[in-house]
Every structure is written in C-alpha cells, then in structure tokens.
Amino acid sequence: xxxxxxxKPRLSLGRxxxxxxxxxxxxxxxxxxxxxxxxxxxxxxxxxxALPLLQLAGPITGLLVQPIVxxxxxxxxxxxxxxxxxxxxxxxxxxxxxxCMPYASSILMAASxxxxxxxxxxxxxxxxxxxxxxxxxREQHATGFLVQSACTGIAQxxxxxxxTLLVALGMSRNALDANHIPAITRVSFAxxxxxxxxxxxxxxxxxxxxxxxxxxxxxxxxxPRSFAAALRExxxxxVEMPQAMRQMAWxxxxxxxxxxxxxxxxxxxxxxxxxxxxxxxxxxxREAVLTAGQAGAFYNFMAFAATLLLIPASRRIGPRIxxxxxxxxxxxxxxxxxxxxxxxxxxxxxIGMGFCWGSMMGNPYVMLAGSIPAARTGVYMGIFNMMIVxxxxxxxxxxxxxxxxxxAGDPRNVMRLSGVxxxxxxxxxxxxxxxxxxxxxx
Numbered sequence: 001x002x003x004x005x006x007x008k009p010r011l012s013l014g015r016x017x018x019x020x021x022x023x024x025x026x027x028x029x030x031x032x033x034x035x036x037x038x039x040x041x042x043x044x045x046x047x048x049x050a051l052p053l054l055q056l057a058g059p060i061t062g063l064l065v066q067p068i069v070x071x072x073x074x075x076x077x078x079x080x081x082x083x084x085x086x087x088x089x090x091x092x093x094x095x096x097x098x099x100c101m102p103y104a105s106s107i108l109m110a111a112s113x114x115x116x117x118x119x120x121x122x123x124x125x126x127x128x129x130x131x132x133x134x135x136x137x138r139e140q141h142a143t144g145f146l147v148q149s150a151c152t153g154i155a156q157x158x159x160x161x162x163x164t165l166l167v168a169l170g171m172s173r174n175a176l177d178a179n180h181i182p183a184i185t186r187v188s189f190a191x192x193x194x195x196x197x198x199x200x201x202x203x204x205x206x207x208x209x210x211x212x213x214x215x216x217x218x219x220x221x222x223x224p225r226s227f228a229a230a231l232r233e234x235x236x237x238x239v240e241m242p243q244a245m246r247q248m249a250w251x252x253x254x255x256x257x258x259x260x261x262x263x264x265x266x267x268x269x270x271x272x273x274x275x276x277x278x279x280x281x282x283x284x285x286r287e288a289v290l291t292a293g294q295a296g297a298f299y300n301f302m303a304f305a306a307t308l309l310l311i312p313a314s315r316r317i318g319p320r321i322x323x324x325x326x327x328x329x330x331x332x333x334x335x336x337x338x339x340x341x342x343x344x345x346x347x348x349x350x351i352g353m354g355f356c357w358g359s360m361m362g363n364p365y366v367m368l369a370g371s372i373p374a375a376r377t378g379v380y381m382g383i384f385n386m387m388i389v390x391x392x393x394x395x396x397x398x399x400x401x402x403x404x405x406x407x408a409g410d411p412r413n414v415m416r417l418s419g420v421x422x423x424x425x426x427x428x429x430x431x432x433x434x435x436x437x438x439x440x441x442x
Contacts, residue, residue: 008137008210016147019135019207022087024151025192025199026124029094029117031159032192034263035296036185037114039289042280043180044107048411049403051264052396054107057115059392065122068234069382073127081209083127083134090124091200093117098193102186105179122385124200129381133369135210141369142319142362146311149362153304153354155195161297162188164290173286182286237379244371245384247432248364252387253394254425255327255360258418260395262334262353267292268411273341291343298347302354303361310359314366323363324429330356331422338412356422367434 011019041054069086076082097117104110129148136144163184167173175183271277271288279285306326313322333352340346364384372380399407399414407413 008135010137010140011135011207013143013147015207016136016140016144017151019132019203020144020148020151021206022091022124022200022203023128023148024155025091025195025197026094026121026128027152027155028159028192028195029098029121031156031296031300032098032162032189033114033117034156035160035267035289035293036188037110038264038267039280040102040104040110040181040185041107042285044104044110046107048268048278049400049409052260052399054111055114055260055264056393056396057111057118059389059396061115061118061122063386063389063393065119068231069123069127073130081204082212083131084204084209086123086127087131087200087204090120090122091197093120093123094196095193098189098196102181102189103177104181125385129365129385131209133381135207138369142314142366143311145365145369146307146314146362148365149310149358150304150307152361153300153302153307153358156300157297157304159188159192160293160295160300162191162293164294164297167290173290174283180281233376233379234383237376237383241380241383242371244432244434245368245380248367248384249387250428251323251327251425251432252364252384253391254421254428256388256391257395258331258334258421258425259357259360260392261399261414261418261421264395264399265411265414266296266337269338269415270295270346272410272412273338274343274346291346295346295350299350299353299357302351303358304354306355306358307362310355310362314363318434319363319366320429320432320434323359323367324426326355326359326363327422327426327429331419331426334415334419334422336419338415367432371434 037055038051041051042048046054073083073086076085080088094117097113097120101110101113101117104113132144132148133141163173163182166184166187171184171187173182173184177183177186267289268278270292271285274291275284275288277284277288310322310326329352333349333356336349337346340349368380368384403409403414407417
C-alpha cells in the first residue's frame with residue numbers, strides 16, 4: 001500500500017528559481033549540442049544526409065537510461081536523497097564530455113563523446129523533473145515547470161549566442177585547429193562544462209530534497225530495488241498508464257520529430273537561403289553557423305519571455321489550449337524560415353519558435369504532473385521522456401532515407417516538413433482530455 005503523501009511547504013518564487021538553476025546548466029549543455037554538433041560533424045567530413053544518424057546517441061541513450069533511472073530514483077534511499085546522487089553523477093560525466101568534445105579528431109570520436117554526453121544528461125534529466133514534482137505542492141506545479149522552462153530559455157540563449165559573444169570579445173571566427181573546428185567552439189564547450197556542474201551543485205545545496213517521511217521510508221524499504229525490479233516497475237507503469245498520458249503520445253511524436261529536424265538542419269537551410277552555400281569548408285558556411293546561433297539565441301530568449309506570459313495563460317485557459325496555440329505559432333514559423341533570404345528577417349519567425357519551445361518545455365509537464373500518481377513520479381517522468389526520444393530515434397532513422405529521395409537533398413524542405421508536423425502536433429494536443437486534478441494544477 002502506497003503511503004499518504006503529506007502536503008508540502010509552499011516555496012517563494014525565488015526558491016523555485018534556485019531549485020531550477022541546475023536545469024540552466026543542463027540545458028546550456030543541450031543548447032551546445034543542438035547548435036554545434038551538426039557543424040562539428042561537417043568540419044570532420046560528415047555527409048549532410050547522414051547527420052541524423054550521427055545524432056542517434058541522444059534518443060537511444062534516453063530510451064534506455066531515463067525510465068530506468070527514473071524508476072531507480074523513485075526507490076532510492078541514499079543519505080543524499082532520492083534524486084541528488086543522479087544529479088551529481090550526471091553533472092560530472094557531462095562536464096568531462098563537454099571539455100573533450102571540441103577536441104575530437106574524427107567522426108567516430110565525436111560520436112562516441114556524444115554518447116557519453118547524452119547518457120550523462122539523461123541520468124540527470126528525469127530525476128530533475130521528478131525533483132521539481134516531489135518538492136512542490138500540486139498548486140505550484142505550473143509555476144515550477146514553467147520556471148524550469150524559463151531557465152531552459154536563458155540557458156539556450158546563452159549557449160547559442162556564446163560563439164558570437166566570443167567573436168565580439170575579439171576571438172577570430174576563422175581561427176581553426178588541425179581538425180577545422182573553430183577556437184570559439186572549444187571555448188564555448190569549456191564554459192558549458194563549468195556551468196553544468198556548478199549550477200546543479202548550487203541548486204541541491206540551496207534547495208535540498210525534502211526528507212523522506214517514516215511511512216514513505218518504510219514503504220520504500222519494503223520494495224525491491226534491483227535492476228530487474230526497476231524493469232518490472234517500468235512495465236507495470238506502462239500497463240497502468242493514465243489515459244491523459246496515453247493521449248499525449250501523438251502530440252509528442254509530431255512536435256519532437258519536427259523540432260529535431262530543425263536542430264539538425266536549420267544551419268544548413270540558412271546557409272542555402274541566406275548565404276547561398278552548401279560547402280562546410282567556406283567562410284560563408286561559418287557565417288551561417290553564427291547566424292543560426294544568433295537566431296537560436298533569439299528564439300530561446302523569446303522562450304524565456306514567453307514563459308512569463310504562459311504561466312498566467314495556462315492558469316486562465318489551461319495548459320492544453322495554451323500549448324496548442326504555441327505549437328501552431330511554431331509551425332507557421334518553421335514554414336517561413338526557408339522562404340527568407342535576409343539575415344535580418346530571419347529573426348521574425350523566431351518569435352513563434354520561442355513561444356513553441358517555451359511551451360514544449362513547460363506545459364506538457366504541467367499536464368502530466370496532475371495526471372500521474374505521486375509515488376510513480378520518477379518512472380512516469382522517464383516514460384514520458386520515452387515519448388520524446390522515440391520520435392527523435394524515428395527522425396534519425398527516417399530522414400536519411402527521405403533526404404535525397406523525397407526532400408530533394410535540400411534542408412529547406414526539411415524545414416517545411418517540420419512546420420507541417422508542428423501544426424499536426426497542435427491538432428493532436430486538442431484531442432487530449434485532462435483529469436480534473438490536471439486542470440486544477442494549471
């Protein structure tokens with residue numbers, strides 16, 4: 001029998017921000033991957049069509065690691081807490097991989113480091129989501145997850161913009177190492193390594209986990225904590241998955257397949273439409289990388305700003321309607337990107353992209369947190385992330401097959417496909433039927 005969960009102390013907005021600061025470091029790392037891994041592979045000689053295959057480390061490690069780590073953390077009884085050991089292990093591994101990544105001398109070495117980096121991020125990600133759900137009362141779930149979304153926006157703004165800022169500080173955009181990787185990329189990854197560890201340590205120091213009650217401890221001690229038990233728990237949770245969570249699967253499929261395509265091919269689309277080049281060895285391509293980084297920084301800043309509007313919007317009209325509107329804005333933006341031939345105008349669709357991204361990092365978790373039992377928060381957060389990594393995995397396996405045969409070998413057509421998929425995600429969101437507690441959590 002699951003113990004009754006006591007009410008949790010209400011936290012101030014400042015404390016909620018501090019508990020989510022570690023998410024800033026984690027998302028800075030993800031932003032570096034999104035904006036730099038494609039170009040790094042291209043500098044090392046990779047073919048455009050193969051880029052999604054080389055990015056498979058993220059979805060595969062997420063599929064394997066996150067639900068298992070979520071289930072294990074639900075049953076953890078360490079001295080440091082249920083989630084904290086996973087935060088620390090993931091932060092250390094992430095920092096080491098970030099330091100090494102820009103020194104990769106081959107495609108194989110870069111891909112191997114990406115596996116380590118993604119495994120580290122995945123070890124941290126779902127326990128962190130569960131930590132927010134654990135620490136906050138249901139009334140504050142919307143604020144907690146949307147503040148987490150705001151931290152994502154700030155972090156990815158800085159990560160996308162870091163090469164441009166380094167150029168502004170005097171570093172040369174054309175200073176390359178023997179493997180053709182720019183010096184500004186190496187410095188950006190070093191900054192990410194420091195942030196990844198320091199922000200997570202700050203969060204767990206300033207806002208530690210709540211102590212486990214005697215009843216909860218007794219209940220957890222009675223549960224098996226082996227790897228096999230974790231797998232059994234994952235399967236049982238899938239079988240007993242709440243209906244609202246099942247309905248979110250189509251939404252997640254369309255939105256994450258589309259966004260993954262943006263991350264992989266936005267730089268290449270802008271290189272074609274704005275700089276008229278497909279050659280990764282040219283100064284024009286490196287300028288396209290900076291432009292894509294600046295546009296990405298802008299949409300992530302807009303995601304941060306949008307979060308300030310999404311918190312009251314989610315309370316007023318509900319997270320479902322709010323999210324559908326934001327996905328539609330993102331779809332329209334994605335359709336516009338390949339039609340724009342000027343760098344200045346490229347920032348206009350990034351407003352829609354910002355609202356879409358800000359909502360994706362907050363509203364689905366508001367819907368989820370109010371629909372799942374508290375005792376299975378970790379495992380359901382991990383399973384929910386499987387609904388992210390499966391679309392990413394499908395993207396990596398299918399885009400290389402479609403790139404030349406259907407999409408004419410043109411990354412701008414990938415952007416158009418992504419825009420249509422985000423609109424499909426908005427329609428799928430409208431079909432979700434939330435329970436009364438989930439609606440109240442908004």
